[in-house]
Amino acid sequence: MLPHLLRASAPPSERPKMSVEQYKIRRPRQGIPQMLKTGDCGIYAIKFVECHALGSEFRTPISDENIKMVREKLAAEIFEETEQDGRLVSNPLPFQSSDRELLYPY
Numbered sequence: 089m090l091p092h093l094l095r096a097s098a099p100p101s102e103r104p105k106m107s108v109e110q111y112k113i114r115r116p117r118q119g120i121p122q123m124l125k126t127g128d129c130g131i132y133a134i135k136f137v138e139c140h141a142l143g144s145e146f147r148t149p150i151s152d153e154n155i156k157m158v159r160e161k162l163a164a165e166i167f168e169e170t171e172q173d174g175r176l177v178s179n180p181l182p183f184q185s186s187d188r189e190l191l192y193p194y
Contacts, residue, residue, distance in 0.1 A: 128155045131162065 091108040098106055123132055135150055135158065150158055 123155070124152050125155070128152070128159070131155055131159050134162065 091106070091111065095103055095106045095108055120136065123129055132150060132155075139145065
């Protein structure tokens with residue numbers, strides 16, 4: 089199912105090049121840091137996926153002691169990536185229309 093989802097979300101020009109064949113998933117069983125406190129597993133998971141996507145080993149010294157700083161740094165990085173043309177990408181209003189036109193169409 090995942091190959092089909094990836095293909096469906098790809099730009100139309102890229103879809104013909106993408107395979108929907110099944111592929112194997114390897115899951116490392118050692119060397120993955122474990123959190124002790126609840127609620128921070130998402131930060132661990134995001135940083136692990138980030139390292140994997142960049143092809144580097146997950147040697148980041150993430151621990152329960154510094155997870156707050158890692159969370160804040162990640163939030164700042166995400167915030168920096170969301171601005172486009174002076175507007176936030178997460179803004180539900182289209183870039184080409186003014187807010188007034190959409191809020192008061194009549």
